[in-house]
Amino acid sequence: MSFTIGTREILAEPRPLPSKTVRYLVPVLSLIVGLMIGAVILLASGHDPIAAYKEVANRGFLGELPMIGTLVIATPLILTGLAAVVAFRMKIWNIGAEGQLIIGAVAASGVGLALGEHLPGWIVIVLSLLAGVAGGAFWAALAALPRAYLNTDEVISTLMLNFVALSIMNYLIFSSVSFWRDAERLTFPSGRFIADTAFLPRFWGRLHIGIFIAIGAAVLLWWILRSTKWGFEIEVTGDSGRAAAYAGIGVNRKIVSVLVVSGGLAGLAGGLEIGGVMHNLDPRALSLGVGFTGIVVAAVARLSPIGVILVAILVAGLNNSGVGLQTMGIPDDIVLLLEGIFFLCVVGGEWFLRNTIRIGVAGQPVGERSVP
Amino acid sequence: MNDSVIILTLVSAIGIGTPILLAGIGEMMTEHSGVMNLGVEGMMLVGGVVGFWASTETASIPLAMAAGMLAGVLVALIHAFFSVTLRVNQIVSGLALVTAGTGVSSFIGGLDNSALGGMRSVSTLDPVFGGDITDLPVVGPLLLGHDWVVYLSWLLVALAGFWLFRTKKGLALRAVGEDPATADAAGIAVTPIRYIYTLVGGAGAGLGGAYLTIGVFGVWQNGITAGIGWIAFALVIFAGWRPWRALVAAYIFGALRNTGFTLQIMGVEISSDILNALPFILTIVALIIISARPVAARAFRAPSALAVPYARESR
Secondary structure, three states: OEEEEOOEEEEEEEOOOOOHHHHHHHHHHHHHHHHHHHHHHHHHOOOOHHHHHHHHHHHHOOOHHHHHHHHHHHHHHHHHHHHHHHHHOOOOOOOOHHHHHHHHHHHHHHHHHHHOOOOOHHHHHHHHHHHHHHHHHHHHHHHHHHHHHHOOOHHHHHHHHHHHHHHHHHHHHHOOOOOOEOOOOOOOOOEOOOOHHHOOOEOOOOOEOHHHHHHHHHHHHHHHHHHOHHHHHHHHHHHOHHHHHHOOOOHHHHHHHHHHHHHHHHHHHHHHHHHHHHOOOOHHHHOOOHHHHHHHHHHHOOOOHHHHHHHHHHHHHHHHOHHHHHHOOOOOOHHHHHHHHHHHHHHHHOHHHHEEEEEEEOOOOOOOOOOO | OOOOHHHHHHHHHHHHHHHHHHHHHHHHHHHHOOOOOOOHHHHHHHHHHHHHHHHHHHOOHHHHHHHHHHHHHHHHHHHHHHHHHOOOOHHHHHHHHHHHHHHHHHHHHHOHHHOOEOOEOOOOOOOOOOHHHHHOOOHHHHHHOOOHHHHHHHHHHHHHHHHHHHOHHHHHHHHHHHOHHHHHHOOOOHHHHHHHHHHHHHHHHHHHHHHHHHHHHOEEOOOOOOOHHHHHHHHHHHOOOOHHHHHHHHHHHHHHHHOHHHHHHOOOOOOHHHHHHHHHHHHHHHHHHHHHOHHHHHHOOOOOOOOOOOOHHHO
16 A cells, blocks of 8 residues: 655555564554544534543542542453453454343342342352353353354344343333332332342442452453463464364364353353442443443453453543533533544554555655565 | 324334435445444434434535435544554444444534534425325325435435446445455455445435434434444345345334334234344344355355455455
């Protein structure tokens, strides 16, 4: 690819493996470009970008209270990010974390409601989180089995299942007298609350143990991908399914197991939201796009489990600052807009990891071309 | 006869089906070029708010529709740049567009000088054929009682079908979506074609969004599409990438969003939440049948290079 400005020819060509410095510098510079684009939009709509970004820092990150709020928001995001990481590493495009999270929440709240009064709290907590994992895994399996044995495109099936899950949750709370619904509140439909002995333990204020579970899951996944046969086979299959089959890897079973693990992680996010934050099944609070955002978080983190923790916390901090911006007279919808811009800049910036730019004189060969 | 519940249901299915159809036909053209744009919902929201805003400013429906369409094109341009030029993963780019589109549409809707939330549309779309003609039984309300956007959508379906399967340009488009390397070798410009049809998809979604706010609901509200963009995305698959099937399927999907009430009158108790899930369930079932039955696969096949970025170096 090349184009000419005046007498200069600007030429882009593939580069060999980028150095470590470049790999870390590019996303940082891309984010700065994103911040600048965001600043222009803020300016154009009559707001002070410096003050707005200060508010984002103050409300999202600096201090104990903002950080607690941010970590609570980050918890499900880390897990849906990990769900994307494990599947995308094998080039299995699970974009159904949203639905898997919802079904996980339905299962976890169901177990919490059924057992909450009868068993000791910690047993209910463990069982309901396991139910969340199982619910998410089950929902992913609905797409995994056709993918593995009929080659049904998983992008579309996992995507479609999101909306089926959303409808199921809405049905349980809004249009039926289900086990999940609080039968006494008919005018304002809402879910029954689980027993407070089954709430996840909290540390500082609102911060529940979910953040440690999420970070623990990230570290565990990092280790599994790096050091186990299962993780190694994911890399091999992701590089070439045919090579993996020749090497004796059961690719079909691999697809199912990866999607089930991916769905389980998203389901765990749903379970933690029930046990740690909402304590009932509430469609108004749960349909927040955490599953979709997790995919972009994973992409921005370049499918690194540890990177997901960092990116998820950054995104959560931005979300957390929406209320603060609102009090400054900036609509909090700007948060979603900024999020989209930052995502696109960082993901788009990766082009510079694959290509270098050379500037030469038009019509003359530019140095020695690198051989890809 | 014209007031019968079934007729009224079908008419309202055409109403809600039209934005689905417009966005779906656009996305279909995009996907035939090998680009998958998951950002339909975001493009529809931006088209919807810009179109609605333009209708309050100019009181001209055609101008408002054009503004919504243009807004959709601009959002699609972002996707084209990221997925075609920068070769970013198309799923990621599309989903980022949904996030950004949702944010930007609510932001525009809430700007101080144009607080659009809750405002009624100043002008409405009137039926093209007035007078007695719409009183004809059945065909009156079903075929002759619509506004011009509905007829435009039928025209676009015919045009898309003709373009894709009866013209040289359509052949080039499908070649790019099936096998870009071979198309490139045959002298077809892959990148410009992918750009153009990604923008065509944005135009369809933007127009669909504008029709949704101005023509169907007559209001702007944050997140007003409420999943209609995703239904349009499902429509393309359910219709097997064929425009005429999309016409029928769009009205089936439209009817499913609206028939809860009708069915209740007819004595069938079914929750609207279940009906809302049906387009997506039907699409999954269709998809599984396509992949399981080779015969079906030939008639309902995705473009082979769908969502695969093309780089000449890697040929």
